[in-house]
Amino acid sequence: MPHYPQAAVQVTAFDWVPDFARGFVRDLRVRWALEEAGVSYSVRKITAVGERPADYFSEQPWGQVPSYRDGETQLFESGAIVLHIGRKFGAVLPEDEGGRSRATAWVIAALNSVEPFVMQLPIIDLFHQGEAWTVERRPQVVEMIGKRLDRLADWLGEKTWLEDEFTAGDLLMVDVLRNLQSSDLLEQRPNLLAYVERAKDRPAFARALKAQLVDFEPRAATAPAQNQQGVAA
Amino acid sequence: MPHYPQAAVQVTAFDWVPDFARGFVRDLRVRWALEEAGVSYSVRKITAVGERPADYFSEQPWGQVPSYRDGETQLFESGAIVLHIGRKFGAVLPEDEGGRSRATAWVIAALNSVEPFVMQLPIIDLFHQGEAWTVERRPQVVEMIGKRLDRLADWLGEKTWLEDEFTAGDLLMVDVLRNLQSSDLLEQRPNLLAYVERAKDRPAFARALKAQLVDFEPRAATAPAQNQQGVAA
Numbered sequence: 001m002p003h004y005p006q007a008a009v010q011v012t013a014f015d016w017v018p019d020f021a022r023g024f025v026r027d028l029r030v031r032w033a034l035e036e037a038g039v040s041y042s043v044r045k046i047t048a049v050g051e052r053p054a055d056y057f058s059e060q061p062w063g064q065v066p067s068y069r070d071g072e073t074q075l076f077e078s079g080a081i082v083l084h085i086g087r088k089f090g091a092v093l094p095e096d097e098g099g100r101s102r103a104t105a106w107v108i109a110a111l112n113s114v115e116p117f118v119m120q121l122p123i124i125d126l127f128h129q130g131e132a133w134t135v136e137r138r139p140q141v142v143e144m145i146g147k148r149l150d151r152l153a154d155w156l157g158e159k160t161w162l163e164d165e166f167t168a169g170d171l172l173m174v175d176v177l178r179n180l181q182s183s184d185l186l187e188q189r190p191n192l193l194a195y196v197e198r199a200k201d202r203p204a205f206a207r208a209l210k211a212q213l214v215d216f217e218p219r220a221a222t223a224p225a226q227n228q229q230g231v232a233a
Numbered sequence: 234m235p236h237y238p239q240a241a242v243q244v245t246a247f248d249w250v251p252d253f254a255r256g257f258v259r260d261l262r263v264r265w266a267l268e269e270a271g272v273s274y275s276v277r278k279i280t281a282v283g284e285r286p287a288d289y290f291s292e293q294p295w296g297q298v299p300s301y302r303d304g305e306t307q308l309f310e311s312g313a314i315v316l317h318i319g320r321k322f323g324a325v326l327p328e329d330e331g332g333r334s335r336a337t338a339w340v341i342a343a344l345n346s347v348e349p350f351v352m353q354l355p356i357i358d359l360f361h362q363g364e365a366w367t368v369e370r371r372p373q374v375v376e377m378i379g380k381r382l383d384r385l386a387d388w389l390g391e392k393t394w395l396e397d398e399f400t401a402g403d404l405l406m407v408d409v410l411r412n413l414q415s416s417d418l419l420e421q422r423p424n425l426l427a428y429v430e431r432a433k434d435r436p437a438f439a440r441a442l443k444a445q446l447v448d449f450e451p452r453a454a455t456a457p458a459q460n461q462q463g464v465a466a
Contacts, residue, residue: 057387107341
Protein backbone atom coordinates (compact mmCIF):
# COMPACT_ATOMS: atom_id res chain seq x y z
CA MET A 1 0.00 0.00 0.00
CA PRO A 2 1.18 3.56 -0.54
CA HIS A 3 2.56 5.22 2.57
CA TYR A 4 0.66 8.31 3.61
CA PRO A 5 2.45 10.56 6.06
CA GLN A 6 -0.91 11.13 7.77
CA ALA A 7 -1.80 7.41 7.99
CA ALA A 8 -3.28 6.35 11.31
CA VAL A 9 -0.78 3.48 11.56
CA GLN A 10 2.87 4.35 12.09
CA VAL A 11 5.77 1.88 12.12
CA THR A 12 9.41 2.58 12.97
CA ALA A 13 12.20 1.25 10.77
CA PHE A 14 15.96 1.72 10.52
CA ASP A 15 17.27 4.30 8.04
CA TRP A 16 20.22 2.05 7.13
CA VAL A 17 21.51 -1.45 7.89
CA PRO A 18 24.37 -3.49 6.37
CA ASP A 19 23.60 -5.51 3.25
CA PHE A 20 23.23 -8.85 5.08
CA ALA A 21 20.40 -7.47 7.23
CA ARG A 22 18.40 -5.89 4.40
CA GLY A 23 15.10 -7.65 4.02
CA PHE A 24 15.48 -9.25 7.46
CA VAL A 25 14.82 -6.39 9.89
CA ARG A 26 11.73 -7.13 11.89
CA ASP A 27 9.58 -4.24 10.75
CA LEU A 28 9.14 -6.53 7.70
CA ARG A 29 6.76 -8.70 9.73
CA VAL A 30 4.57 -5.74 10.60
CA ARG A 31 4.64 -4.36 7.06
CA TRP A 32 3.65 -7.86 5.80
CA ALA A 33 0.67 -8.13 8.16
CA LEU A 34 -0.47 -4.62 7.21
CA GLU A 35 -0.16 -5.48 3.51
CA GLU A 36 -2.21 -8.67 4.04
CA ALA A 37 -4.89 -6.50 5.68
CA GLY A 38 -4.68 -3.73 3.07
CA VAL A 39 -3.90 -1.09 5.69
CA SER A 40 -1.87 1.99 4.81
CA TYR A 41 0.93 3.02 7.15
CA SER A 42 3.59 5.63 7.55
CA VAL A 43 7.21 4.92 8.44
CA ARG A 44 9.26 6.78 11.02
CA LYS A 45 12.96 6.14 10.46
CA ILE A 46 15.46 5.96 13.28
CA THR A 47 19.16 5.21 13.19
CA ALA A 48 20.46 1.67 13.77
CA VAL A 49 23.98 2.82 14.48
CA GLY A 50 23.70 6.05 16.44
CA GLU A 51 21.83 7.21 19.52
CA ARG A 52 18.12 6.48 19.69
CA PRO A 53 15.73 9.45 20.03
CA ALA A 54 15.76 10.42 23.71
CA ASP A 55 12.33 9.06 24.53
CA TYR A 56 12.44 6.02 22.25
CA PHE A 57 13.07 3.54 25.08
CA SER A 58 9.75 4.55 26.61
CA GLU A 59 7.99 3.05 23.58
CA GLN A 60 10.46 0.26 22.66
CA PRO A 61 12.21 -0.94 25.84
CA TRP A 62 15.11 -2.55 23.94
CA GLY A 63 15.67 0.40 21.61
CA GLN A 64 15.02 -1.80 18.58
CA VAL A 65 12.58 -1.65 15.69
CA PRO A 66 9.73 -1.90 15.07
CA SER A 67 7.58 0.08 17.40
CA TYR A 68 3.99 0.62 16.32
CA ARG A 69 1.26 3.16 16.91
CA ASP A 70 -2.27 3.26 15.55
CA GLY A 71 -3.85 6.14 17.38
CA GLU A 72 -5.34 4.09 20.16
CA THR A 73 -2.54 1.66 20.83
CA GLN A 74 1.25 1.85 21.12
CA LEU A 75 3.10 -1.45 20.89
CA PHE A 76 6.47 -3.13 20.53
CA GLU A 77 7.56 -6.74 19.71
CA SER A 78 6.82 -7.69 16.12
CA GLY A 79 4.89 -10.84 17.12
CA ALA A 80 2.55 -8.88 19.40
CA ILE A 81 2.07 -6.18 16.78
CA VAL A 82 1.13 -8.77 14.13
CA LEU A 83 -1.40 -10.34 16.54
CA HIS A 84 -2.81 -6.88 17.28
CA ILE A 85 -3.15 -6.13 13.56
CA GLY A 86 -4.97 -9.46 13.14
CA ARG A 87 -7.48 -8.61 15.88
CA LYS A 88 -7.99 -5.07 14.67
CA PHE A 89 -7.98 -5.48 10.89
CA GLY A 90 -8.48 -9.21 10.28
CA ALA A 91 -6.57 -10.89 7.40
CA VAL A 92 -3.98 -12.77 9.45
CA LEU A 93 -6.26 -14.15 12.19
CA PRO A 94 -9.39 -16.34 11.83
CA GLU A 95 -12.71 -14.89 12.96
CA ASP A 96 -13.36 -17.42 15.73
CA GLU A 97 -11.60 -17.22 19.09
CA GLY A 98 -10.50 -20.86 18.98
CA GLY A 99 -8.82 -20.33 15.62
CA ARG A 100 -7.18 -17.19 16.96
CA SER A 101 -5.76 -19.13 19.89
CA ARG A 102 -4.38 -21.78 17.52
CA ALA A 103 -2.78 -19.09 15.36
CA THR A 104 -1.32 -17.50 18.50
CA ALA A 105 0.16 -20.89 19.44
CA TRP A 106 2.04 -20.92 16.13
CA VAL A 107 3.19 -17.32 16.58
CA ILE A 108 4.67 -18.26 19.94
CA ALA A 109 6.03 -21.51 18.51
CA ALA A 110 7.89 -19.54 15.83
CA LEU A 111 9.28 -17.03 18.32
CA ASN A 112 10.08 -19.31 21.25
CA SER A 113 10.39 -22.88 19.95
CA VAL A 114 12.03 -22.29 16.57
CA GLU A 115 13.71 -18.87 16.39
CA PRO A 116 15.94 -19.28 19.48
CA PHE A 117 17.47 -22.34 17.79
CA VAL A 118 17.53 -20.92 14.26
CA MET A 119 19.11 -17.59 15.20
CA GLN A 120 22.12 -19.25 16.80
CA LEU A 121 23.39 -20.04 13.32
CA PRO A 122 23.55 -16.47 11.91
CA ILE A 123 24.81 -15.32 15.30
CA ILE A 124 27.77 -17.69 14.89
CA ASP A 125 28.25 -17.09 11.17
CA LEU A 126 27.84 -13.31 11.14
CA PHE A 127 28.66 -11.95 14.58
CA HIS A 128 31.24 -14.41 15.92
CA GLN A 129 32.89 -15.48 12.70
CA GLY A 130 36.35 -16.94 13.29
CA GLU A 131 36.07 -17.20 17.07
CA ALA A 132 37.50 -20.45 18.41
CA TRP A 133 34.39 -21.52 20.34
CA THR A 134 32.28 -21.66 17.20
CA VAL A 135 34.25 -24.61 15.76
CA GLU A 136 32.95 -26.97 18.46
CA ARG A 137 29.60 -25.28 18.89
CA ARG A 138 28.41 -24.86 15.30
CA PRO A 139 27.77 -28.58 14.56
CA GLN A 140 25.79 -28.85 17.82
CA VAL A 141 23.67 -25.88 16.75
CA VAL A 142 23.06 -27.33 13.30
CA GLU A 143 21.97 -30.64 14.86
CA MET A 144 19.59 -28.91 17.28
CA ILE A 145 18.00 -26.85 14.51
CA GLY A 146 17.66 -29.96 12.36
CA LYS A 147 15.80 -31.87 15.08
CA ARG A 148 13.40 -29.00 15.56
CA LEU A 149 12.85 -28.64 11.80
CA ASP A 150 12.14 -32.38 11.55
CA ARG A 151 9.23 -31.96 13.97
CA LEU A 152 7.95 -28.96 12.07
CA ALA A 153 8.19 -30.86 8.77
CA ASP A 154 6.29 -33.77 10.36
CA TRP A 155 3.53 -31.41 11.46
CA LEU A 156 3.28 -29.64 8.13
CA GLY A 157 3.31 -32.81 6.03
CA GLU A 158 1.52 -32.06 2.77
CA LYS A 159 -0.58 -29.23 4.24
CA THR A 160 -0.45 -25.77 2.64
CA TRP A 161 -0.27 -23.87 5.94
CA LEU A 162 0.21 -24.82 9.59
CA GLU A 163 -3.55 -24.66 10.18
CA ASP A 164 -6.50 -24.52 7.75
CA GLU A 165 -5.68 -21.07 6.41
CA PHE A 166 -2.74 -18.65 6.25
CA THR A 167 -2.41 -16.93 9.63
CA ALA A 168 -0.05 -14.80 11.69
CA GLY A 169 1.53 -18.11 12.75
CA ASP A 170 2.66 -18.81 9.18
CA LEU A 171 3.83 -15.21 8.77
CA LEU A 172 6.09 -15.42 11.82
CA MET A 173 7.25 -18.98 11.13
CA VAL A 174 8.24 -18.23 7.55
CA ASP A 175 10.05 -15.06 8.53
CA VAL A 176 12.03 -17.05 11.10
CA LEU A 177 12.85 -19.85 8.63
CA ARG A 178 14.12 -17.33 6.06
CA ASN A 179 17.15 -16.85 8.31
CA LEU A 180 18.33 -20.35 7.32
CA GLN A 181 18.94 -19.35 3.73
CA SER A 182 22.72 -19.60 4.04
CA SER A 183 22.48 -23.26 5.14
CA ASP A 184 20.96 -26.28 3.41
CA LEU A 185 18.72 -27.10 6.38
CA LEU A 186 15.57 -26.18 4.43
CA GLU A 187 16.69 -27.87 1.21
CA GLN A 188 17.03 -31.10 3.22
CA ARG A 189 13.31 -30.84 4.06
CA PRO A 190 11.51 -30.15 0.76
CA ASN A 191 8.07 -29.59 2.26
CA LEU A 192 9.47 -26.85 4.52
CA LEU A 193 11.34 -25.25 1.63
CA ALA A 194 8.16 -25.29 -0.48
CA TYR A 195 6.20 -23.82 2.47
CA VAL A 196 8.62 -20.90 2.77
CA GLU A 197 8.56 -20.30 -1.00
CA ARG A 198 4.74 -20.46 -1.04
CA ALA A 199 4.54 -17.76 1.63
CA LYS A 200 7.14 -15.59 -0.10
CA ASP A 201 5.03 -15.82 -3.29
CA ARG A 202 2.19 -13.97 -1.57
CA PRO A 203 1.82 -10.49 -3.11
CA ALA A 204 1.65 -8.95 0.38
CA PHE A 205 5.08 -10.36 1.23
CA ALA A 206 6.58 -8.97 -1.97
CA ARG A 207 5.13 -5.53 -1.28
CA ALA A 208 6.40 -5.57 2.32
CA LEU A 209 9.89 -6.66 1.30
CA LYS A 210 10.12 -4.02 -1.41
CA ALA A 211 8.91 -1.35 1.00
CA GLN A 212 11.57 -2.22 3.57
CA LEU A 213 14.33 -2.25 0.95
CA VAL A 214 13.43 1.06 -0.67
CA ASP A 215 13.23 2.78 2.72
CA PHE A 216 16.94 2.29 3.40
CA GLU A 217 19.02 5.33 2.64
CA PRO A 218 22.40 5.29 0.92
CA ARG A 219 25.41 5.60 3.17
CA ALA A 220 29.18 5.51 2.76
CA ALA A 221 30.75 2.08 3.12
CA THR A 222 32.56 3.14 6.28
CA ALA A 223 29.55 2.75 8.58
CA PRO A 224 30.47 1.07 11.87
CA ALA A 225 29.94 -2.67 12.39
CA GLN A 226 26.65 -3.81 13.92
CA ASN A 227 26.19 -5.87 17.04
CA GLN A 228 23.64 -8.64 17.23
CA GLN A 229 21.33 -6.87 19.67
CA GLY A 230 21.31 -3.78 17.50
CA VAL A 231 20.24 -5.33 14.24
CA ALA A 232 18.26 -8.43 15.20
CA ALA A 233 15.43 -6.24 16.42
CA MET B 234 -7.21 -25.29 43.27
CA PRO B 235 -7.96 -28.95 43.85
CA HIS B 236 -7.54 -31.10 40.76
CA TYR B 237 -10.71 -32.84 39.71
CA PRO B 238 -10.27 -35.73 37.28
CA GLN B 239 -13.43 -34.56 35.51
CA ALA B 240 -12.34 -30.92 35.25
CA ALA B 241 -13.02 -29.29 31.90
CA VAL B 242 -9.43 -28.06 31.70
CA GLN B 243 -6.68 -30.62 31.23
CA VAL B 244 -2.93 -29.91 31.28
CA THR B 245 -0.11 -32.33 30.49
CA ALA B 246 2.93 -32.55 32.75
CA PHE B 247 5.95 -34.84 33.08
CA ASP B 248 5.75 -37.72 35.57
CA TRP B 249 9.40 -37.24 36.55
CA VAL B 250 12.28 -34.86 35.85
CA PRO B 251 15.75 -34.49 37.43
CA ASP B 252 16.03 -32.34 40.53
CA PHE B 253 17.42 -29.30 38.70
CA ALA B 254 14.31 -29.09 36.51
CA ARG B 255 11.73 -29.42 39.28
CA GLY B 256 9.75 -26.26 39.62
CA PHE B 257 10.94 -25.09 36.19
CA VAL B 258 8.99 -27.26 33.73
CA ARG B 259 6.72 -25.09 31.66
CA ASP B 260 3.40 -26.50 32.75
CA LEU B 261 4.09 -24.28 35.80
CA ARG B 262 3.16 -21.23 33.74
CA VAL B 263 -0.20 -22.71 32.80
CA ARG B 264 -0.91 -23.90 36.36
CA TRP B 265 -0.03 -20.39 37.60
CA ALA B 266 -2.44 -18.69 35.18
CA LEU B 267 -5.20 -21.15 36.09
CA GLU B 268 -4.57 -20.53 39.80
CA GLU B 269 -4.75 -16.75 39.25
CA ALA B 270 -8.13 -17.31 37.56
CA GLY B 271 -9.36 -19.80 40.16
CA VAL B 272 -9.95 -22.49 37.55
CA SER B 273 -9.75 -26.18 38.44
CA TYR B 274 -7.79 -28.47 36.14
CA SER B 275 -6.77 -32.06 35.79
CA VAL B 276 -3.25 -33.24 34.96
CA ARG B 277 -2.36 -35.89 32.42
CA LYS B 278 1.14 -37.16 33.06
CA ILE B 279 3.47 -38.28 30.30
CA THR B 280 7.05 -39.46 30.47
CA ALA B 281 9.94 -37.06 29.93
CA VAL B 282 12.45 -39.82 29.29
CA GLY B 283 10.62 -42.50 27.30
CA GLU B 284 8.51 -42.58 24.17
CA ARG B 285 5.64 -40.10 23.93
CA PRO B 286 2.11 -41.48 23.52
CA ALA B 287 1.73 -42.37 19.82
CA ASP B 288 -0.58 -39.48 18.95
CA TYR B 289 0.99 -36.88 21.25
CA PHE B 290 2.84 -35.06 18.46
CA SER B 291 -0.52 -34.30 16.85
CA GLU B 292 -1.35 -32.10 19.86
CA GLN B 293 2.16 -30.91 20.83
CA PRO B 294 4.33 -30.76 17.69
CA TRP B 295 7.61 -30.79 19.65
CA GLY B 296 6.57 -33.63 21.98
CA GLN B 297 7.06 -31.36 25.00
CA VAL B 298 4.81 -30.27 27.85
CA PRO B 299 2.44 -28.64 28.41
CA SER B 300 -0.36 -29.30 26.04
CA TYR B 301 -3.78 -27.96 27.05
CA ARG B 302 -7.39 -28.81 26.39
CA ASP B 303 -10.53 -27.15 27.69
CA GLY B 304 -13.29 -28.86 25.80
CA GLU B 305 -13.50 -26.33 23.01
CA THR B 306 -9.85 -25.65 22.40
CA GLN B 307 -6.66 -27.70 22.19
CA LEU B 308 -3.41 -25.75 22.47
CA PHE B 309 0.34 -25.97 22.90
CA GLU B 310 3.06 -23.39 23.76
CA SER B 311 2.84 -22.17 27.34
CA GLY B 312 2.75 -18.49 26.33
CA ALA B 313 -0.20 -19.03 23.99
CA ILE B 314 -2.03 -21.11 26.59
CA VAL B 315 -1.59 -18.39 29.22
CA LEU B 316 -2.96 -15.79 26.78
CA HIS B 317 -5.90 -18.08 25.99
CA ILE B 318 -6.64 -18.53 29.70
CA GLY B 319 -6.56 -14.76 30.10
CA ARG B 320 -9.11 -14.24 27.32
CA LYS B 321 -11.34 -17.06 28.50
CA PHE B 322 -11.20 -16.70 32.27
CA GLY B 323 -9.78 -13.20 32.90
CA ALA B 324 -7.37 -12.69 35.81
CA VAL B 325 -4.12 -12.35 33.81
CA LEU B 326 -5.37 -10.01 31.05
CA PRO B 327 -6.97 -6.56 31.35
CA GLU B 328 -10.56 -6.18 30.15
CA ASP B 329 -9.81 -3.68 27.38
CA GLU B 330 -8.31 -4.74 24.05
CA GLY B 331 -5.54 -2.13 24.21
CA GLY B 332 -4.44 -3.40 27.60
CA ARG B 333 -4.55 -6.94 26.28
CA SER B 334 -2.28 -6.00 23.39
CA ARG B 335 0.19 -4.38 25.79
CA ALA B 336 0.18 -7.49 27.99
CA THR B 337 0.72 -9.60 24.86
CA ALA B 338 3.71 -7.43 23.95
CA TRP B 339 5.28 -8.30 27.30
CA VAL B 340 4.49 -12.01 26.87
CA ILE B 341 6.31 -11.94 23.54
CA ALA B 342 9.09 -9.81 25.01
CA ALA B 343 9.65 -12.42 27.72
CA LEU B 344 9.67 -15.30 25.24
CA ASN B 345 11.55 -13.74 22.34
CA SER B 346 13.59 -10.79 23.65
CA VAL B 347 14.64 -12.11 27.07
CA GLU B 348 14.39 -15.91 27.27
CA PRO B 349 16.58 -16.67 24.22
CA PHE B 350 19.40 -14.77 25.96
CA VAL B 351 18.67 -16.02 29.48
CA MET B 352 18.40 -19.70 28.55
CA GLN B 353 21.87 -19.77 27.01
CA LEU B 354 23.30 -19.69 30.53
CA PRO B 355 21.62 -22.86 31.93
CA ILE B 356 22.23 -24.51 28.54
CA ILE B 357 25.96 -23.91 29.03
CA ASP B 358 26.01 -24.66 32.76
CA LEU B 359 23.76 -27.74 32.76
CA PHE B 360 23.86 -29.35 29.34
CA HIS B 361 27.35 -28.51 28.05
CA GLN B 362 29.25 -28.37 31.32
CA GLY B 363 32.98 -28.86 30.81
CA GLU B 364 32.95 -28.49 27.02
CA ALA B 365 35.83 -26.41 25.73
CA TRP B 366 33.72 -23.94 23.74
CA THR B 367 31.89 -22.75 26.85
CA VAL B 368 35.04 -21.16 28.32
CA GLU B 369 35.16 -18.49 25.61
CA ARG B 370 31.39 -18.28 25.09
CA ARG B 371 30.09 -18.03 28.66
CA PRO B 372 31.38 -14.49 29.41
CA GLN B 373 29.86 -13.28 26.10
CA VAL B 374 26.52 -14.79 27.13
CA VAL B 375 26.64 -13.21 30.59
CA GLU B 376 27.39 -9.81 29.02
CA MET B 377 24.50 -10.14 26.53
CA ILE B 378 22.04 -11.11 29.26
CA GLY B 379 23.24 -8.26 31.43
CA LYS B 380 22.65 -5.68 28.69
CA ARG B 381 19.13 -6.98 28.13
CA LEU B 382 18.41 -6.99 31.88
CA ASP B 383 19.66 -3.39 32.14
CA ARG B 384 16.99 -2.33 29.64
CA LEU B 385 14.33 -4.27 31.51
CA ALA B 386 15.43 -2.73 34.82
CA ASP B 387 15.27 0.72 33.22
CA TRP B 388 11.71 0.06 32.06
CA LEU B 389 10.55 -1.33 35.39
CA GLY B 390 12.11 1.42 37.48
CA GLU B 391 10.12 1.68 40.69
CA LYS B 392 6.94 0.25 39.19
CA THR B 393 5.30 -2.78 40.77
CA TRP B 394 4.56 -4.55 37.46
CA LEU B 395 5.54 -3.99 33.82
CA GLU B 396 2.20 -2.25 33.16
CA ASP B 397 -0.48 -0.89 35.54
CA GLU B 398 -1.52 -4.28 36.88
CA PHE B 399 -0.18 -7.84 37.08
CA THR B 400 -0.68 -9.51 33.69
CA ALA B 401 0.34 -12.56 31.67
CA GLY B 402 3.37 -10.49 30.67
CA ASP B 403 4.65 -10.41 34.25
CA LEU B 404 3.85 -14.10 34.68
CA LEU B 405 5.98 -15.08 31.68
CA MET B 406 8.75 -12.57 32.39
CA VAL B 407 9.16 -13.68 35.99
CA ASP B 408 9.17 -17.34 35.03
CA VAL B 409 11.92 -16.61 32.51
CA LEU B 410 13.98 -14.58 35.01
CA ARG B 411 13.77 -17.38 37.59
CA ASN B 412 16.20 -19.32 35.40
CA LEU B 413 18.95 -16.88 36.43
CA GLN B 414 18.91 -18.00 40.04
CA SER B 415 22.31 -19.69 39.78
CA SER B 416 23.94 -16.40 38.70
CA ASP B 417 24.10 -13.01 40.41
CA LEU B 418 22.63 -11.20 37.41
CA LEU B 419 19.41 -10.41 39.30
CA GLU B 420 21.17 -9.49 42.54
CA GLN B 421 23.11 -6.89 40.55
CA ARG B 422 19.77 -5.26 39.63
CA PRO B 423 17.81 -4.94 42.90
CA ASN B 424 14.57 -3.72 41.32
CA LEU B 425 14.44 -6.81 39.08
CA LEU B 426 15.22 -9.10 41.99
CA ALA B 427 12.44 -7.49 44.04
CA TYR B 428 10.08 -7.79 41.07
CA VAL B 429 10.72 -11.54 40.80
CA GLU B 430 10.29 -12.01 44.54
CA ARG B 431 7.07 -9.95 44.51
CA ALA B 432 5.59 -12.22 41.84
CA LYS B 433 6.73 -15.38 43.62
CA ASP B 434 4.96 -14.11 46.75
CA ARG B 435 1.61 -14.32 44.99
CA PRO B 436 -0.48 -17.13 46.50
CA ALA B 437 -1.34 -18.40 43.01
CA PHE B 438 2.36 -18.90 42.22
CA ALA B 439 2.91 -20.83 45.44
CA ARG B 440 -0.05 -23.11 44.70
CA ALA B 441 1.13 -23.72 41.14
CA LEU B 442 4.68 -24.50 42.23
CA LYS B 443 3.52 -26.88 44.93
CA ALA B 444 1.18 -28.62 42.50
CA GLN B 445 3.97 -29.21 39.98
CA LEU B 446 6.33 -30.52 42.64
CA VAL B 447 3.88 -32.96 44.23
CA ASP B 448 2.90 -34.34 40.83
CA PHE B 449 6.38 -35.77 40.21
CA GLU B 450 6.63 -39.45 41.01
CA PRO B 451 9.56 -41.09 42.79
CA ARG B 452 12.05 -42.87 40.59
CA ALA B 453 15.34 -44.66 41.08
CA ALA B 454 18.42 -42.46 40.80
CA THR B 455 19.54 -44.30 37.66
CA ALA B 456 17.16 -42.50 35.29
CA PRO B 457 18.87 -41.49 32.05
CA ALA B 458 20.26 -38.00 31.55
CA GLN B 459 18.01 -35.38 29.97
CA ASN B 460 18.71 -33.43 26.86
CA GLN B 461 17.95 -29.75 26.57
CA GLN B 462 15.09 -30.11 24.11
CA GLY B 463 13.46 -32.76 26.28
CA VAL B 464 13.24 -30.81 29.51
CA ALA B 465 13.12 -27.17 28.45
CA ALA B 466 9.60 -27.69 27.20
